Amino acid sequence: MMAVGASHYDFDRFGIIFRGSPRQADCVIVAGTVTKKMVPVVRRVFDQIPEPRYVVAMGSCACTGGVFRTYSTVQGCDTFLPVDVYVPGCPPRPETLLEGMMMLQEKIRNEQARWSPWR
Amino acid sequence: MIQKEAEKIFETRELNVNMGPQHPATHGVLRLVLDIDGETIVKVTPYVGYLHRGIEKLGESLSYFQALPLTDRMDYVSAMSNNIGYVVAVEKLFGIEAPERAKFIRTIVGEMSRISNHLLWLATHALDIGAMTVFLYCFREREWLLDLFEMICGARLTVTYPRVGGVRNDVPQEFLESLWKFTDEFPSRILEYETLIDQNRIWLQRTVDIGVISAEEAINMGMTGPTLRGSGVPYDIRKHMPYDAYDKVDFDVPIGTKGDTYDRYRCRMLELRQSNNIIRQLIEKLPPGPVMVDDPKFTLPPKDKMMPITHPTKEIAYFILEKACKGCGMCMRACPAKAITGEKKAAHKINQALCVNCANCLVTCKFKSVTVVSGGKGLSDEKLAELAVAPDQLPEDIKQAQQLLVKQFEFIKKGPKAPEGDLYVATEVPKGELGFYFVSDGSGKPFRMRLRAPSFIHAGCLPRLCVGHLVADVIAAIGTIDIVLGECDR
Amino acid sequence: MAVTEVRISIHTTGLNPKDIAEKIKGQFPDQVIDVAEFRDQVSVIIKRDQAVAVLKYLHDDPVLSFDHLQDLTAVDYKGKKDIRFEVVYNLYSTRYRHHIRIRAQVPENDTKINSAVPVWSGADWHERECFDMFGIEFTGHPDLRRILMPEDWEGYPLRKDYPLKGPELDKDWPGFTDVLKRSKELREFDWEG
Numbered sequence: 001m002m003a004v005g006a007s008h009y010d011f012d013r014f015g016i017i018f019r020g021s022p023r024q025a026d027c028v029i030v031a032g033t034v035t036k037k038m039v040p041v042v043r044r045v046f047d048q049i050p051e052p053r054y055v056v057a058m059g060s061c062a063c064t065g066g067v068f069r070t071y072s073t074v075q076g077c078d079t080f081l082p083v084d085v086y087v088p089g090c091p092p093r094p095e096t097l098l099e100g101m102m103m104l105q106e107k108i109r110n111e112q113a114r115w116s117p118w119r
Numbered sequence: 120m121i122q123k124e125a126e127k128i129f130e131t132r133e134l135n136v137n138m139g140p141q142h143p144a145t146h147g148v149l150r151l152v153l154d155i156d157g158e159t160i161v162k163v164t165p166y167v168g169y170l171h172r173g174i175e176k177l178g179e180s181l182s183y184f185q186a187l188p189l190t191d192r193m194d195y196v197s198a199m200s201n202n203i204g205y206v207v208a209v210e211k212l213f214g215i216e217a218p219e220r221a222k223f224i225r226t227i228v229g230e231m232s233r234i235s236n237h238l239l240w241l242a243t244h245a246l247d248i249g250a251m252t253v254f255l256y257c258f259r260e261r262e263w264l265l266d267l268f269e270m271i272c273g274a275r276l277t278v279t280y281p282r283v284g285g286v287r288n289d290v291p292q293e294f295l296e297s298l299w300k301f302t303d304e305f306p307s308r309i310l311e312y313e314t315l316i317d318q319n320r321i322w323l324q325r326t327v328d329i330g331v332i333s334a335e336e337a338i339n340m341g342m343t344g345p346t347l348r349g350s351g352v353p354y355d356i357r358k359h360m361p362y363d364a365y366d367k368v369d370f371d372v373p374i375g376t377k378g379d380t381y382d383r384y385r386c387r388m389l390e391l392r393q394s395n396n397i398i399r400q401l402i403e404k405l406p407p408g409p410v411m412v413d414d415p416k417f418t419l420p421p422k423d424k425m426m427p428i429t430h431p432t433k434e435i436a437y438f439i440l441e442k443a444c445k446g447c448g449m450c451m452r453a454c455p456a457k458a459i460t461g462e463k464k465a466a467h468k469i470n471q472a473l474c475v476n477c478a479n480c481l482v483t484c485k486f487k488s489v490t491v492v493s494g495g496k497g498l499s500d501e502k503l504a505e506l507a508v509a510p511d512q513l514p515e516d517i518k519q520a521q522q523l524l525v526k527q528f529e530f531i532k533k534g535p536k537a538p539e540g541d542l543y544v545a546t547e548v549p550k551g552e553l554g555f556y557f558v559s560d561g562s563g564k565p566f567r568m569r570l571r572a573p574s575f576i577h578a579g580c581l582p583r584l585c586v587g588h589l590v591a592d593v594i595a596a597i598g599t600i601d602i603v604l605g606e607c608d609r
Numbered sequence: 610m611a612v613t614e615v616r617i618s619i620h621t622t623g624l625n626p627k628d629i630a631e632k633i634k635g636q637f638p639d640q641v642i643d644v645a646e647f648r649d650q651v652s653v654i655i656k657r658d659q660a661v662a663v664l665k666y667l668h669d670d671p672v673l674s675f676d677h678l679q680d681l682t683a684v685d686y687k688g689k690k691d692i693r694f695e696v697v698y699n700l701y702s703t704r705y706r707h708h709i710r711i712r713a714q715v716p717e718n719d720t721k722i723n724s725a726v727p728v729w730s731g732a733d734w735h736e737r738e739c740f741d742m743f744g745i746e747f748t749g750h751p752d753l754r755r756i757l758m759p760e761d762w763e764g765y766p767l768r769k770d771y772p773l774k775g776p777e778l779d780k781d782w783p784g785f786t787d788v789l790k791r792s793k794e795l796r797e798f799d800w801e802g
Contacts, residue, residue: 008258008259008262032170032605033170033172035168035169035170035171035172036759036781036782036784036785037168037169037171037758037759037784038148038169038170039784039785039788039789040784040785040787040788041148041169043788043791043792067177067188067189067192068172068173068174068177069177069773069774070172070173070176070177070773070774070775071173071176071766071771071772071773071774071775071776072171072172072173072758072766072775073172073173074785079789079792080788080789080792081792082796090192090277091195091276091277093275167756167757168755168756168757168758168759171757171758173766173773175742175767176766176767176771176773177773179773180773211648212648214648336730338676338677338703339676339729339730339731340729340730340731341677341678341679341729341731341732341735342731352703354677354703359703359706538647540645540647540648541645541647541650541652541684541697541710542647542648542650543650543679543680543699543710545679552679554679554680554699556680556682556697556699558684560689566684566689567684567685569680569682569697571679571680571682571699575734575738576731576734576735578734579731579733579734580731608757609757
C-alpha cells in the first residue's frame with residue numbers, strides 16, 4: 001500500500017489521495033488481517049466516515065481471513081462492514097489495488113439513483 | 120503564600136491523549152496512550168495486539184514445512200530474512216546442511232532484504248519527520264529490489280523463496296547481472312539520500328539527543344540489531360553466531376557512541392553500504408552446484424515424473440474396481456468433493472461428474488482397489504469398467520507416478536519426523552534478533568513454536584525512549600526503533 | 610561523525626555450556642533437577658522457587674555475565690510430563706559469547722513464578738505475554754496485564770486444551786460479538802445499488 005502511494009505506481013494520478021482522518025475520507029481500505037481486538041476500532045472508523053462511503057477489502061486476509069483460521073482472526077471483514085470491492089492477493093500487487101480502486105470508481109459512476117440528476 | 124495562590128489560579132493537570140491504533144504515523148496498528156504535561160511527555164503506555172493472529176498456535180498445527188509461509192506474514196517488510204531465520208532454525212533441528220551455493224544465495228537475498236527494509240525504514244522515518252523527497256527516492260530503489268525478488272520467485276513481498284535444505288530454485292543469470300548493476304549504482308544513491316538529510320538542520324534538530332539510551336540499559340532491555348548498536352554495543356549475530364555464508368565474507372559492523380536517534384540513523388545508513396559490499400563479495404565468490412539437499416526426505420518428488428497422472432492433458436479418471444473393494448469407507452472419508460458413495464462392506468463408486476482428480480482415494484486405499492484410467496475422463500461407468508486394469512498391471516510410468524504421488528501426500532500431510540528435543544536459533548534480521556524456539560516431541564509437527572520478534576521487544580522500550588521529550592518526538596522514537604506490528608503481535 | 614565501524618572477530622571464546630551447567634549445579638545443588646543437551650545446546654532444568662536467584666547469579670557473576678535475555682517463554686507439556694508448564698529463559702553473554710537455557714518447572718495447580726524484571730527489564734513484555742497466553746502469574750511484576758489479547762478475553766490461547774479456532778460465536782469475546790450485532794442492525798441503512 002505504501003508502494004502504491006509512491007512515485008512508481010502513483011495513486012494520485014487517478015484522483016485518489018490518502019487522508020489522515022476518516023472524517024475527510026470517502027473510502028476506507030481495510031488492509032491486512034482484521035483481528036477481533038481490532039473489530040470495534042475498524043467499525044468506529046467506518047462509522048466516522050460521512051456518507052456516501054465505500055469499503056475496499058485489500059488482501060486475502062481482509063477478504064476471507066486467508067491462512068489464519070485461528071482464535072483471534074475475523075474471517076473476512078464483510079462480517080461487519082458492507083464491502084464494495086474485494087482485492088485478492090497476499091499481498092495484492094500494486095496494480096491489483098489500482099484496478100480495484102478503478103472498479104470502485106466505475107461502480108460509483110454507475111450509481112445513478114443515489115445521486116441527484118443535476119450533479 | 121503567593122506561590123500557593125498562583126498554583127490555585129493556574130491549576131495544571133496532565134492531559135491524556137490517545138494515539139492510534141489508526142494513526143498514519145504509527146506504522147501499523149500501534150496504540151499509544153500519552154500522559155502529557157503541556158507538550159512534555161510524562162508517561163507512555165503502548166498497547167499492542169491489534170494484529171495478533173495466533174501464528175504460534177497455528178504453527179503447532181502445521182508441519183515444519185507448511186509453517187514456512189506464515190513467517191512471511193510476520194515482518195512483511197523483510198519477508199526474506201524471516202524465511203531465512205525459520206529455515207536456518209529448522210535445518211539445525213533436523214541436523215541437515217544446505218549446499219554451498221544455496222547458502223550463498225540465501226545470504227545474498229537476505230542482504231537484499233536488509234537493504235529494502237532499511238530503505239522503507241528511511242522513507243517512512245523521513246516522511247514522519249517531514250522530509251517527503253526521501254520517501255520518493257527510497258521507493259525508487261526499493262522497487263528495483265522488489266523487481267529482482269519477483270525475478271527469482273514471482274512474488275514481491277511474501278516470497279517464501281528459501282526452503283528447508285536450500286532454496287526453491289537456482290537464480291537466473293539476468294538476476295545476478297541486474298543485481299551487480301544495482302550494487303554498482305547504489306552507493307551513489309545513498310549519497311543522494313544523505314545530501315538531503317544528513318546535515319539538514321531540521322533533521323539534526325529532530326534527531327540529535329532524542330531518545331538517548333545508554334549501552335547497559337539498552338542491552339538490559341533486550342534491544343538488538345541497529346537499535347542496540349546505535350548505543351555502542353557491537354552485538355551482531357552475523358558475527359557472533361555466523362549462519363549461512365556470513366563467515367566467508369568480510370564486513371564491518373557500524374556502532375554508534377551516544378545512542379540517540381541520529382546515531383541509530385547513521386548506523387543504518389552505514390549498514391546499507393556494508394550490505395551492498397557483502398552482496399558484491401558473494402556474487403564474485405558464488406560457487407556452482409546444486410541449490411537443494413539431495414535427500415528425498417526433505418524434498419518434494421520431481422514433478423515431471425508425476426506428470427502421467429497429474430498433467431491435465433492426460434485426461435485421467437479414477438475408478439474403483441468392484442472385486443477388490445472391501446467397502447471400508449476410507450476413500451469416502453478422504454474425498455474432499457464427496458464424490459464417493461457406497462454402503463459399508465459393499466463396493467463403493469466414484470461419481471465422475473463430481474470427481475476433481477485429487478487422488479486422495481488412490482492414496483488412502485489399502486486394498487489396491489482404486490485405479491487410474493488414462494484418457495477416461497467423461498466416459499460412462501460401464502466403459503470405465505471395461506478399460507480399467509488392476510493397479511499392478513498398469514504401465515510402468517503410471518505406477519511410478521502413483522508411488523511418487525503417495526510420497527508427496529505423506530510429505531505434505533505428515534512431514535518428516537524431527538528428533539526429540541528443544542533448541543533456540545537466532546538470526547540477524549534487519550530489525551534485530553529473530554529467534555525461533557522449537558520444542559519437538561518427535562513428530563512431524565512442532566510441539567511448541569515460539570517466535571522471538573525484535574519488534575515486540577523494541578515496542579516495549581518505547582516508554583523509556585519517549586519520556587521527557589515532546590509529543591512530536593514520539594513519532595521520531597517510533598521511527599527509530601523500526602517496528603512492524605505484524606511481527607510485534609504475530 | 611559519531612558512528613564508527615568496528616570489526617568483530619568471528620572466533621568465539623565463551624565457556625562450554627556444560628561447564629556453565631556444572632557451575633550452576635555447584636552453586637545451587639538442591640535446585641537443579643536435570644541437565645539436558647540437544648544439538649550442542651544445554652538446558653538446565655530447575656525448580657521454580659529459587660529461579661530468580663539462579664538468574665540473578667547468572668547475570669551478576671563476573672565470569673558468566675549473562676547480560677542479554679534472548680527470550681523468555683513458556684511451554685505447555687500437557688499429557689507429556691507430570692509437571693505441566695515450563696518457563697524457558699534463553700540467555701546469552703554478549704561479552705563472553707556463551708549460551709545457556711534455563712527451564713523452570715511450574716505445576717498446573719499453582720501457576721506462579723517470581724518475575725525476572727528486576728534482573729532484566731526487557732523481561733517485562735515477555736512475562737506479560739506468558740501471562741496472556743498461558744496464564745502463568747509472575748509475582749513481583751510491575752504491570753501484569755494481558756498484552757496481545759483484549760483485556761477481558763477469557764481463556765489462555767496457547768494452552769494445549771484451548772481450541773485452535775477459538776470459542777464458539779455465542780461464547781466469543783463480547784467486544785467482537787456486540788459489533789457484529791450492531792452492524793447487522795445497521796445493515797438496513799446501507800445503500801444497495
